[in-house]
Amino acid sequence: MPHSTRPRVRDFYARASALCFAILIGGTAILWASNQTSDVQPRPSIELSAFVTELEHLLAVIPRAQPADLAAVRATIPASWVVQTTNGEVKVPAAWLRRELEEGRRDSKTWPSRRADAVAQLTSLRLEAVALQAIPSTPAASDARATLRDVLQQKEFRQQAGVTLMSRLRRVISDWLVRLWRWLGGERIGRRSTAVVFAWFAGFAALAALGWWVVRTLRTSPNQGRLALTAPPPARKSARAWALQAAAAADPREATRFAYRAAVVRLEEEGAWRADEARTPREHMRLLPASHRRRQLFAEVAGRFEEIWFGGRTPSNDDTRETVARLRELGCLPVD
Numbered sequence: 415m416p417h418s419t420r421p422r423v424r425d426f427y428a429r430a431s432a433l434c435f436a437i438l439i440g441g442t443a444i445l446w447a448s449n450q451t452s453d454v455q456p457r458p459s460i461e462l463s464a465f466v467t468e469l470e471h472l473l474a475v476i477p478r479a480q481p482a483d484l485a486a487v488r489a490t491i492p493a494s495w496v497v498q499t500t501n502g503e504v505k506v507p508a509a510w511l512r513r514e515l516e517e518g519r520r521d522s523k524t525w526p527s528r529r530a531d532a533v534a535q536l537t538s539l540r541l542e543a544v545a546l547q548a549i550p551s552t553p554a555a556s557d558a559r560a561t562l563r564d565v566l567q568q569k570e571f572r573q574q575a576g577v578t579l580m581s582r583l584r585r586v587i588s589d590w591l592v593r594l595w596r597w598l599g600g601e602r603i604g605r606r607s608t609a610v611v612f613a614w615f616a617g618f619a620a621l622a623a624l625g626w627w628v629v630r631t632l633r634t635s636p637n638q639g640r641l642a643l644t645a646p647p648p649a650r651k652s653a654r655a656w657a658l659q660a661a662a663a664a665d666p667r668e669a670t671r672f673a674y675r676a677a678v679v680r681l682e683e684e685g686a687w688r689a690d691e692a693r694t695p696r697e698h699m700r701l702l703p704a705s706h707r708r709r710q711l712f713a714e715v716a717g718r719f720e721e722i723w724f725g726g727r728t729p730s731n732d733d734t735r736e737t738v739a740r741l742r743e744l745g746c747l748p749v750d
Contacts, residue, residue, distance in 0.1 A: 459496040459503050462547050468495070469540040472511075474723060476532055477692050481522035488515040499546065501559055511536070529692045539565075650689065653680035657746035661738050666729035667722055673737040674719035676746045677712050684708070695720050708744065715740050 460468075472491075479487055495506040514532045518525035546562045656676035663669035678698060682689055686708070687701045695716035702709045718737060721727045741747045 459498050461498055462543060465495055465497045465506075466540060466543050466547060469536055469543065473533065473536050473540065476529060476536070478694060479529070481519055481525050484515045484519040484525070488512050488519070491515070497543075499559065499562075501563065504563065506539070526692060530690070533691050651675075651679065653677075653683055653744075653746045657738075657741045660734075660741065661747065663734070666731060666734045669734045670719050670722050670729055670737055673715055673741055676741055677715045677744060680744050680746050681708055681712060711740050711743055715744075 472487075475487060491508050491512050493512075494508055497504050497506055511532055514528045518528045542562050542565055546558055653676045656672050656679055660669045660672035660676060663672055674695065679689075681687065681698075681702075686706070687693075687698065699709075699713060699716060702712065715737060718733060722729045722733070738747065742749050
């Protein structure tokens with residue numbers, strides 16, 4: 415090679431290296447920007463009571479949902495709930511629930527465990543919202559509101575970054591790519607718009623290559639098991655604790671639900687079955703032999719729970735009294 419052509423070759427390699435670096439940076443910027451895009455928009459703000467009602471509806475639907483039903487259930491869930499509280503509006507993201515439903519639909523074998531995790535988290539969130547709704551407006555209620563606000567502000571319930579921050583980041587990276595394009599001589603073949611289009615096109619190409627490499631690496635990695643994370647099991651109440659809640663509940667509807675949970679845990683403590691939050695009342699009944707001494711008592715508690723929660727029957731104080739009486743016969747409460 416003639417000596418006079420060596421500087422040109424070195425300059426060519428330098429510019430090619432700079433262009434590859436620009437492609438990688440552009441792909442990274444596009445990946446960050448795409449993380450902020452959602453397939454649904456947040457709903458308008460709702461009252462706390464409406465939020466509790468929607469959570470109860472999900473808790474009634476999800477335990478009975480099959481993998482084929484998950485797409486329809488997922489379509490009813492917004493990107494996030496905006497809940498009106500006495501201290502202002504609080505945004506409660508629902509992306510985690512939509513993700514669990516989508517993954518359960520794609521892989522039906524994982525749906526039972528995902529369903530149990532979703533029910534546990536929804537139950538915890540509902541209990542916090544109900545506690546805030548039930549506490550009267552007294553100085554002590556501020557502590558409960560602060561607790562709910564702290565829970566809703568935790569990492570799993572808040573968005574990772576704001577739209578404004580990502581817009582600024584995209585603008586900074588775009589300007590940097592334009593300056594790099596000019597340094598490489600890109601103005602000779604077009605204007606600024608051409609440079610931006612070409613830079614983003616190169617970014618998409620780099621992103622596709624990076625995605626292919628990541629998928630290929632994950633599929634061939636021997637340590638995939640180490641990346642599996644499972645949520646810790648939720649704390650479980652005793653049958654007596656559920657029964658005391660049922661006896662103290664002012665709402666007959668809630669009393670019926672607490673009583674059903676007390677009966678389930680009581681038979682679980684006696685060894686009739688193992689704990690499964692996703693199991694329905696009828697599935698519990700099928701696990702009890704016809705000769706089981708608790709079958710009739712459990713059937714009355716479970717039947718009343720199904721009639722009120724799933725059948726739409728309006729409960730009364732008589733339902734509460736009858737339910738509490740059955741809990742005493744089950745041994746969940748002391749006999750007067």
